[in-house]
Amino acid sequence: MSQPKTKKETEDLLELYRQMLLIRRFEEASAKAYSMGKIGGFCHLYIGQEAVGVGAISALEQKDYIVSTYRDHGHALARGLEPKALMAELFGKRTGIVHGNGGSMHFFDKNKNFMGGHGIVGGHISLAAGIAYASKYRGDGAVTLCFFGEGAANIGSFHEGMNLAAIWKLPLVMICENNHYAMGTPEYRALSVKDVSVRAAAYDIARDHIEGDEVRKVREHVRVAVERARRGEGPTLMEISTYRFRGHSMSDPAKYRTKEELEKYKQGDPLIKAEKDLLSAGWAQEELTKMDEIILKTVEESVDFAEKSEEPPLGWLYKHVYAENV
């Protein structure tokens, strides 16, 4: 995509850049807190993939739904979930977004139609189809966006969910964030195709395939799919190529890939790209540095907030096992 031309375009990119930077800084802080033992369990970082989540989610309206995987920090922040509540969730505190019941892999926010981080690879794809199904049932005009990795494209749930979405023409946009590895398994050892989106042909639905390093380009492409879904023309299967700069999770040193490969992909860091574009559009470096400082402060505050928050009371152990019947 070409550089922003007008002032409006530049401001728009600036906002997207801000969101990506927030994700980057938030996760750097999470990584630090994790190494200090303040965050437990699995912690899958999104660093490197920011343009996908931010670009895609910025194509949505408030009434639309997002369904995410265990790698959900970036999607949640892009959707505008409170950094404080998310960090507190990572710390397992009562002030967390789901009060310490979820942790890194299970962020939910009903008010933002953020329908969860889900820990079973691909299991959430049919849930997303179900949410889209409800939109169709009610005619509420909402679209559901579902993220998953290329590893998930090999599980039954993916195929069943796609077939159901296809036969019922559900307002669903399926985004395969292909970061080329499922844990330690490179795509060529696990996928029968080079481009997941070609599997759309098997279900006779629309497809798209792009590189995910330019945030505005991602948005533009996702928007086409979202509009198609909103018009009632059914689901789209998209592959957006990207790369994670960290290991699969915090406990993974990522020895299955070379330094050279990582360096090569770092050239395409979506933040650096956006930053370059902003600078050449005439934005001052000091402005961007100031923005970074503000973000760092927000993140610091969220860590501080998480740190100072109390753990959930033990009396909450049994809370929410069952919903109340009213």
Place this chain on the structure above:
Amino acid sequence: MAVLTYREALNRAMTEEMEKDPNIFLMGEEVGHYEGAYKVSQGMLAKFGERRIIDTPISENGFAGVGIGAAMVGLRPIIEFMTWNFSLVAIDQIINSAAKMNYMSAGQFPIPIVFRGAGGAGGRLGAQHSQSFESWYAHIPGLKVLAPYTPSDAYGLLKTSIRDNNPTIFIESEVLYGSKGEVPEGEFSIPMGKSDIKREGTQLTIISWSRALMYVLPAAEKLAKEGISVEVLDLRSIRPLDEEGILASVRKTNRALIVEEGWNVAGFGAQVAYLIQKEAFDYLDSPVERITQEDVPMPYAANLEKSSLPSEEKIIKKVREMIK
């Protein structure tokens, strides 16, 4: 009072609830045009149309997930599994999504869904089509598990399940669909967690549910003729469990026998036995006993199948031993 078959009672419960609440829909394989593999949804497509009576392809994991997703945003799906045997390919969704969503989301996303369909041992269907999964699902916090025996209970409990804001595992018995029973006129529902004394007695309590009662009730009848008075408690609701009801009966009769169609190892009856020994130990005049399906996959041969299941004879023999 009307006499309805078990399947008609289920049909009536779903129809009445769907008439009242447009958020309810029925989804599953063959539920619409075919009117249900066991004809439970007979006439419902004609009444409610394809928007609400939805035929799916064979993809249990997929449509279980679709139901759960729809429930996340406030619809109230009834998902029919043709039989519970096929729920196994959807068990990930039932356990990992439906049962835990409310908890993981700290109460933001309750899942008001009913998974229902035929369960239990059937007539010579062999190992893959003839098994009971109550114990499996009862193991999972976040699920409710029901297994009614009579048409009246089927009606009343299905209504409660549909209205409940939690995922409910509603296990119907394949061989009971045609069985008849009186169902009171007018609308009623039956609360979960309430057992029902299907027969009063004084010397021993048989705790059972679903089709195993087909053996238990006639056995109790015969024992009565021998002068042995057996109380028969139908749990109906496996989770929540009517602990009070079980204990009250056992404290009265001082003996307990659990009869279940599922397997013995880690079976639900073990949980009931634990409850009894823990809370009513001093009342017991004999050890708590169990009769279960034999510890084998269901054989096909008629004689083997029969011998592997609980039976009137096994129950009578066991009760006699316990009373001695």
